[in-house]
Amino acid sequence: MMRSRADRPSSRLSYVWTAFAHRFAGIVVAALMLCLMPAGAQAQVALTDVTGHEVVLEKPASRLLIDDGRFLIALSLIHPDPVSVLAAWPRDINRIGKQTFEDYRAKFPAIDQLAKVASSAGALSVEQVVAAKPDLAVFSLGSQPSDEERARIEAAGIPVVVIDFFTHPLTNVEPSLTLLGKATGREAQAGDFLAFRRSQLDAIKAKVAGLPAEKRPRVFLEPHAAMTADCCNSPGRGNVGDIIESVGGTNIGAAVIPRAFGKLNLEYIIAQDPQVYIATGGSHMEGTAGLLVGPEYSSERARQTLEGVVSRPGFSGFDAVREGRVHGLSHQLLNSPLDVLTVGLLAKWVHPELFADLDVEATQRALNERFLAVPVKGPNWIDLD
Incomplete structure (x- = not known):
């Protein structure tokens, strides 16, 4: 008995191959369409x-x-x-x-x-x-x-x-x-930066963990410091006050300011006798006889204006001024992820011996070389002495 053409082995193989080719082509077309779709889709x-x-x-x-x-x-x-x-x-x-x-x-x-x-x-x-x-x-x-x-x-x-x-x-x-x-x-890029920031903060946190209260200096940080009668701005519970506490300091504003930011009267500050004084300022302080620090100014100009800020009545009696623990910080390093620089600086200022080897300049170079689209320029911080 003779087989029909459809029953021949070669015909069946051809049929199977044709069906497979059609299905494979459909898969390829679907994959190409998916690749050509916008990423968001x-x-x-x-x-x-x-x-x-x-x-x-x-x-x-x-x-x-x-x-x-x-x-x-x-x-x-x-x-x-x-x-x-x-x-x-x-x-x-x-x-x-x-x-x-x-x-x-x-x-x-x-x-x-x-x-x-x-x-x-x-x-x-x-x-x-x-x-x-x-x-x-x-x-x-x-x-x-x-x-x-x-x-x-x-x-x-x-x-x-x-x-x-x-x-x-x-x-x-x-x-x-x-x-x-x-x-x-840009989730991957955010993850890379945050891993860098976390490593910096964790290293500082580990060094101050377990410090007793008597080893936590009293810190007065004055945002937008100026030679005006409107004294004195201070962080409270939150904002840079959290950073002060995290590096092993005692924020004197936390006890009386329930919000992230507020004001202290001079009498209270004198009574607290801060052991570390930090002023913040920047180009926005032009015309206020305030701290001028940032890439617009020389270190000499920043130091001169910092001297003016602490020459106000009452400040000369602070332990911080007597002991030469007076510092200036660009306000532009606050309230952004650049606070990784602020954390390092405050750590060095609050505990200079503990963080003698901490290189904040190196941290800034890493930010500029590895992450920032526009490099951060200085001087963004200054020591009075």
Whole structure:
């Protein structure tokens, strides 16, 4: 009995091969289509902010709105062109420093074309936010939108998240920068920087662990220090006060200021007799007879203005002044992930013997060489003696 053509072995093999080829071709086409799809279309971006609020983006954000210029510095640690992912910012140049702004402007001239919105120190304008058309609005913890304002912003199709480099920096810098990394598709880069920061902070924390109270010097840190009658600014429970405690000091403001920041009267400070005095200042203090420190000034000019600050009535009696433990710090090193420099400096100033080998200059070089899109320049700190 003769076989039909369909029953012949060669015909069956040909049929099987043809079916396999069609299926394989379908798989290849599907894979190619997936590869050609935009990255954001392949996977959504889930974000959880420091308040626990959850947001899902359809793709990484490329038009962020920020309400604090220091968020630009944070982005520059994880993105080679941080301006390219911004739609709007508050143009609060005083918060990053005049020279730093000019450095960013020179490298990224597109910064002049960004829309301007109210800073976290001002009144939020929902209209400004909506007009800027961001794909993600990033607000500071201390100035986040009210429920009604958030609803209006989200009704315009703009998701809202809250981050914090100010209120509780040692707790919130890490999740805040992680969020910025995930939001912009730079999660790996954020992880690299945070691992570096964590190693620096953990080494300091280990050295001061278990220090008894009598080995924790009394520290008075005066933000925006100036020769005015408006004395005296101080951190309270939070802000740089947390850093003082973390490096083995006692923040004299914590006992009487329940918030992150407030004021102390001079009589209280004199009674506390601080053993370490630290003033902060910068180019924003021009015209106030305050501390001028930062890349705009020489070390000599910074030291001269620091001398003026501690020449105010009552200050000469501080143990810190008598013992020569007076220091100046650029305020621009606070309230951003650059606080890794602040932690190192305060550690050396509060416990000079314990941290004699800590090289903050080396930390700054590492930031500039490994992370920052625009290098940080100095002098950003000064010792009176």
